[in-house]
Amino acid sequence: MQTSLEEDILEDILAIQKDGDTPTLEKIASRLSLPVETILPALERCRDSGLISSNSPSLWTLTKEGRKTAEVIARRHAVLACFLTEKLGLEAEAASREACLLEHDISEETIDALDSFMQSPDRQCRGHGRRHCAHYSESAPLINFSEGETLIVTFVRCPGRHRRLIDLGVIEGEPIIIRRKLHNEAVVISVKGCDIALSPEIASEINARRRI
Template identity: 45%
Template structure:
């Protein structure tokens, strides 16, 4: 298998299988990577590379090296996806496909620079896009996460919190992502479900996530 194939497997393990460090089977890995070779072939390649280890019950877990590389690929993918959707205005599906192609080649330094740029962007204009970022009188302010009740499903339009953008990207809160409001807490915080995980957002952060109803 090519290094990029192994990286795709590690990314799938982190995003689709092992959110809570639960051991996985070869069959589960094969289901998480469409079009890949049989599960036994996948885990054998990962085991030879030192990225997974087999337990006495026949299930597998990531090694520290496998988790480190997988997290690097996930961060690259989400940073690229965010840049393409929020800065270039690409639709979420195309952005994800492009991110999948580039995540294996782009350097960590470039990703860090992109992340810094995303954290300190020009002020966005939702109605006219980034080229009109300095015409606030013509911009239409969208709703935020705080404007919706429990059970609402929302699509992220943009994230306007420079100080928190990097953390939100790591959590999958990027333009095009779909959130579900799980709970509203007494202190004003909001618990949302994104990418299969529950994430608690402070009122300050939730107020900066611009959304629209989804579904």
């Protein structure tokens, strides 16, 4: 079983390779924000376990087994980051940091359950293949839409800060109409038959997609 550092190394080598780059010792250390001398023993343990190979002291690549292991770790990260942003309202950067901490101890059964939850038709999140979760490719902040458009709320960032909006019905899956857009980018929406004025700051934290 790999340590947390070893798993992070495998995940970052995979990310570097997917970016079409060469996983050098320096690049791996830079992504982890750790000194080379700190990660070198962990790299050597991964090599001894048959998960990575090295043609030179500074160049490391995943073996077939190492890539399989790295993809499992990367999936855990993506599912957790998706859940933290989509359902709990964390910003993408904060969600990724938390996912880095959680991904090492969570069971595959729990990841499978979270993945199924996020991929259900009424909750689908399409970002599992990316380092940071992307919420619906057609989703955008309310301030990006025009007057008169009918939308479906996809998520509200940091819902704990916007409990009043949730009480008024601005929740995931709820249809809304853009009634007016003011010169300062404030937005007036209609939800459940009521008109609500939103400041630009709040409107930018509510994402929606066009109703099909």
